[in-house]
Amino acid sequence: AQKITQTQPGMFVQEKEAVTLDCTYDTSDPSYGLFWYKQPSSGEMIFLIYQGSYDQQNATEGRYSLNFQKARKSANLVISASQLGDSAMYFCAMRGGSYIPTFGRGTSLIVHP
Amino acid sequence: DSGVTQTPKHLITATGQRVTLRCSPRSGDLSVYWYQQSLDQGLQFLIQYYNGEERAKGNILERFSAQQFPDLHSELNLSSLELGDSALYFCASSAVGTGMNTEAFFGQGTRLTVV
Secondary structure, three states, X not given: OOEEEOOOOEEEEEOOOOEEEOOEEEOOOOOOEEEEXXXXXXXXXXXXXXXXXXXXXXXEEOOEEEEEEOOOOEEEEEEOOXXXXXXXXXXXXXXXXXXXXXXXXXXXXXXXX | OOOOEEEOOEEEEOOOOOEEEEEEOOOOOOEEEEEEEEOOOEEEEEEEEEOOEEEEEOOOOXXXXXXXXXXXXXXXXXXXXXXXXXXXXXXXXXXXXXXOOOOOEEOOOEEEEEO
């Protein structure tokens, strides 16, 4: 079985600052993928970034980067230079041997002007 | 735009009724997933179809059923609806390989309200 834990129900950040959203995972699968999604108030789920368990380098997509620490089983999302439009729910997910994406409970991010 | 289309966007119905939610996956995606998102349960996996066949089942109630048609669109049928079934229902699709590195793309969801 695989499990995703997001311990921060809510986070606040000042506009233009960086913020880190925590995600830890648990799986017995030797190979897996980690994902982050953004859900704005409108409700849609938007794919942000992917990290493979065998990738040597941390994934980066624009202002998003994934701080992957395999030994600690963590896959934290870093958003640099926060913008007001970044205010949303953020979900960490993983896909292992079952190929079913499993999601964490999410972190609500509020960006202050 | 993710390329996944869900209809309807909103649905209000009474307890005991039956509804059908529809999903058209991204062009070429063979795999369709259904998720339920409620405030207290987070995003719960319901069921997966791959090229017309049921592939995996999650926490799907017996009152709920799904199918995937030859044109790859999928329908989620919810019957004998209860107040607790009120939630946002998502459909997601992923590419042919369904490997570890293929992200799932989500539709905009159907918000179901049971009154």
